[in-house]
Amino acid sequence: MTTQPGSSCQADPLIGSNRPAPIGDPHVHPPAPTGxxxxxxxxxxxxxxxxxGGSDRPADTSPLRPFRHAIFRDVWVANLLSRFGGLIQSVGASWLMVSLGASATLISLVQTSTTLPIMLFSLIAGALADTFDRRQLMLVAQAFMLLVSVALSLCAWFGVLTPWLLLVFTFLIGTGAALNGPAWQASVGDMVPRDDLPAAVSLNSMGFNVARSTGPAVGGLIVAASGAAAAFAVNAVSYLGLLIVLARWRSPDRPERLQRETLGRAVGAGVRYVALSPTLMTVLARSLVFGLGASAVPALMPLVARDLVAGGPLTFGLLLGAFGIGAVVGAYYSSGLRQRLSTEGFVRAALLALAAASIVTAYSSFTALTMAALFVGGAGWVLALSTFNVTVQMASPRWVVGRTLALYQMSAFGGMALGSWLWGAVTERTGVDIALLAAAGVSLACLLIGFRYPLPAAQKLDxxxxxxxxxxxxxxxxxxxxxxxxxxxxxxxxxxxxxxxxxxxxxxxxxxxxxxxxxxxxxxxxxxxxxxxxxxxxxxxxxxxxxxxxxxxxxxxxxxxxxxxxxxxxxxxxxxxxxxxxxxxxxxxxxxxxxxxxxxxxxxxx
CATH class of the missing domain: 3.30.70.100 (Alpha-Beta Plaits)
Known part of the structure; x- marks a missing residue:
């Protein structure tokens, strides 16, 4: 075959360089039936x-299987400590906002200021995670959050914080989390084999909720005993362990034979990939609606503790702890549940749990009953989010996984940020109970959307x-x-x-x-x-x-x-x-x- 000037007649990658088989060749898929x-x-x-092909149900369903990989285990433990500090900081910020006499809208904006940066900056962070060294990116993000947390603690200690300044600090911490998130989640695939990825994602969710189950209660004790400044200081210290582990880790080299993509072109490639992937678009749309409804419970938790069950900071911590324990239990048993339910059935069960938790919390005036409802809601929360996350990772090749995860985060946490503001505004006009009931309605609407746009099975793609x-x-x-x-x-x-x-x-x-x-x-x-x-x-x-x-x-x-x-x-x-x-x-x-x-x-x- 002669090569003409300005052209090449070599094989196309999707066709192959070998001699093509005839239609009757058993190694070539025959034409499918019409339609x-x-x-x-x-x-x-x-x-x-x-x-x-292949089943989406791994033979080994042990939820602890990824811990056999030392680097994943070390980073998981360090992340657990960092998340523990983050939850303590969240309790301190929320209760300090209440102590400053802020309105319900400003109180709910504490949650928004943490999640809004994820919606704003995650795509850029995802592009950076796919084009630069992910370990170094995480180191920069952790160091940035450490410095901001130290500054927040000092401002609280000297009593110069105002509601809006507190929101600025929480926004900056959220910005660091937005930079860290895609790099961390994409790095999980560098730490464990692909077969262990679903279990590793569930363990990450479980780690966060182990911190959630005890961190808020400890945070409530710290705030009650020493004030919000101490809670902020504990959070600053919690970043040190992860910084040390990341500094010691030598992530796998990613060969860069081609010139690195520019940031703008990398962002465009990520958006294009998701827009032309039906599965990813379904996950993003469903996670957006999910975040809108699911955000009410954590965003309004301080008001639930104060107004519905007549408690203080310790009660607030206990309620968050119940939510976190439910999430831990849900994450631990998620592998077994996936054996019995389809991907869509899994999400529907989670949405029913969240809706039920919101309804019971709205009507309950007893701390124990509210904690039981939040336990169920926490399980639903983690089951839905981990399913969305696994589906995104299993449907994304390594070259773009940081960007697809970033877009998923933008959808889910963008919905949460919008929902936190929305339910705060509804609370100011109608009350906490009405806002929770409305959020339950949104969760049920997300469930109904699934009948028209169901999630596909999370199969193991090659x-x-x-x-x-x-x-x-x-x-x-x-x-x-x-x-x-x-x-x-x-x-x-x-x-x-x-x-x-x-x-x-x-x-x-x-x-x-x-x-x-x-x-x-x-x-x-x-x-x-x-x-x-x-x-x-x-x-x-x-x-x-x-x-x-x-x-x-x-x-x-x-x-x-x-x-x-x-x-x-x-x-x-x-x-x-x-x-x-x-x-x-x-x-x-x-x-x-x-x-x-x-x-x-x-x-x-x-």
Whole structure:
């Protein structure tokens, strides 16, 4: 095969470099029945969820399995201590706001000021987590939160805090958490094998809620005995352990053969990937509504303690502790529950638990009954969030997982931030009980949405790089920034296979665009109707290489089926061409002789 100037005829990564098998080859998936890809039951296929098959239920369901990996265990313990301090700080901030005589709206904004930065900055943090060293990013975030916590403690100690200054400090701590979150969650996949990932995510949730179950009660004691400044100081100290562990950890090297993506391009790639992934879009939408309804209980907890059960800071800590214990129990038994319930059934049970907890809390005036309701609500809280998190991670390849997790966090915690403000405003106008009942209604609405947009099964996808593509040897020397680059793939399709070919091309278009292709189109030859040409652009040669290397094994099913439809005994013909801008030729000062030199061509776009 002759390579023409400005083009390459080497194989496309999603097609393969080996000789294609004929349609009857048993190793190639046969064409699916008409309409198979449009059946609602095949929605998971549209996201690659069935590409490699397999059950989503691991043989070993021990919830403690990830602790066999030393680095995960060390970071988990250090995170537990840090989260313990964070919960103590949260109790101190919430009760200090009450002590300052702030309105219900300002009290609820303590929760908002912590979660709002996650909505605002998580996507940037996710892009940083995917393009820079995640360990160093976490170190920076932890050091930043340590400094802010020290400053907050000093301001509280000298009595200079106002409600709005307190909100500024909590916002800054939330900003550090937003920077840390995607890097930490994406790093879990670097610490444990993929099979242990669901259990590791559940353990992370359990760790947070172990702190939640005791931290608030201890925080209440500290605030009652020594004031909010002491609670803030304890939080500052709690960051030290994690800083030490992270400083000692040597995270796996991520080979950077290509030039690092710019921040703007990395953010755009993450948004594009999620927007073209039906599973991820469903998770984001459901988590947004979930956060809106679920935020009422933690946001209004100080008012529940003060107004509904007539308690003080210790009661407040006990209520939060009951919520946290429920979350710990829910996280511990989540692996076993996943054996009995589908992913959607799991989330529905969690939403019912949260709605019931909100309703009982709204009507209860007894501390013990409220604690029992919050125990159930805490279990529902962690079961839903861990399910959303696992689904996102299992549906995301490593190159983009930080950004997909960031967008998930923006949805879930954005809903919580909005909900915290909303329920505070409702409380000021109607009362705590009415706000809790309204939040229960939102949780039930999220449950009903699931009948129309259910979550797919969290299957174990093979999202490792497909590995078929090899960078071609080009006849024209080009630079990494040269472009745009146009790629065409020529198929020969018999008339009887056209309906199936076109349906597969709908999925191929989604995969191409998801992985960075632009201006995708499908063309038919007017003189040879059996010839179809797929075409797409990438802005530079580097982006062309990046696009091809992003293909995963889960994408291979569609590619193999397309190859099976192609004329037996041949493989689709691939051309790569660079676009030339001829406007420079009109410039009288242009050196037209340079047009023959690709690296000095003034008409070459870059």
């Amino acid at each position: 198979a890809l449009l059946d609602n039951r095949e929605a998971a296929l549209a996201d690659g969820l069935e590409a490699m 999202l490792e790089p497909l590995g078929r593509w090899r960078e071609p040897r080009l006849a024209l020397p080009i630079e990494a920034r040269s472009g745009p680059v146009v790629t065409t793939i020529e198929y020969h399709i018999a008339e009887e296979w056209l309906p199936e070919f076109l349906r597969l091309m709908v999925e191929r278009r989604r995969i191409r665009r998801r992985d960075g292709a632009r201006h995708w189109s499908l063309m038919r030859d007017l003189e040879a109707p059996e010839v179809w040409v797929e075409r797409y652009d990438t802005p530079t040669w580097t982006e062309n290489v990046r696009h091809n290397e992003r293909a995963t094994r889960a994408d291979a099913d569609v590619a193999d089926r397309l190859r099976a439809l192609h004329t037996p005994g041949e493989r689709p013909r691939v051309h790569r061409l660079i676009v030339r801008d001829l406007d420079a030729v009109l410039d009288p000062a242009a050196d037209l002789a340079a047009l023959d030199q690709p690296l000095t061509d003034p008409a070459r776009q870059a």
